[in-house]
Amino acid sequence: MNIIDIQRVFESQNHPSDAQLELWANTVLASLNEEFELTIRIVDETESAQLNETYRHKKGATNILSFPFEVPDEVDLNLLGDLVICAPVLEREALEQNKPLHNHWAHIVIHGTLHLLGYDHIEDEEAHEMEAKEIAFLQTLSISNPYENDL
Numbered sequence: 001m002n003i004i005d006i007q008r009v010f011e012s013q014n015h016p017s018d019a020q021l022e023l024w025a026n027t028v029l030a031s032l033n034e035e036f037e038l039t040i041r042i043v044d045e046t047e048s049a050q051l052n053e054t055y056r057h058k059k060g061a062t063n064i065l066s067f068p069f070e071v072p073d074e075v076d077l078n079l080l081g082d083l084v085i086c087a088p089v090l091e092r093e094a095l096e097q098n099k100p101l102h103n104h105w106a107h108i109v110i111h112g113t114l115h116l117l118g119y120d121h122i123e124d125e126e127a128h129e130m131e132a133k134e135i136a137f138l139q140t141l142s143i144s145n146p147y148e149n150d151l
Contacts, residue, residue, distance in 0.1 A: 048086035066115035
């Protein structure tokens with residue numbers, strides 16, 4: 001069984017439950033034949049902006065930051081890392097993009113979990129592969145393609 005530690009530093013009535021967050025991360029992790037551990041931390045814009053500037057050298061808050069954990073060879077631990085989700089940014093995005101908030105939360109958790117597993121979207125080919133996986137995982141949850149409305 002995967003271990004998903006949920007830390008809520010910022011609370012809002014619009015947040016998904018722990019069970020929903022776990023379901024979305026486990027949707028990705030269940031496709032693997034290993035058990036993993038990860039942390040999902042829900043933060044405000046101040047913490048997100050500080051982390052974004054410190055680790056990505058970019059100003060301002062962002063919807064999600066992924067911090068993969070590199071396990072030393074001599075340590076037997078399947079710790080993937082941390083996902084830091086900025087709830088106010090995510091909620092604003094959903095409104096601006098006219099997406100159901102629940103669906104956007106699910107997409108961001110799946111997106112971040114794939115990052116922890118080594119997927120990226122810097123190069124076009126990698127982006128297409130990662131987006132295809134996101135779409136497929138979301139479909140298993142009866143959530144439509146989040147990229148359909150992109151210009």
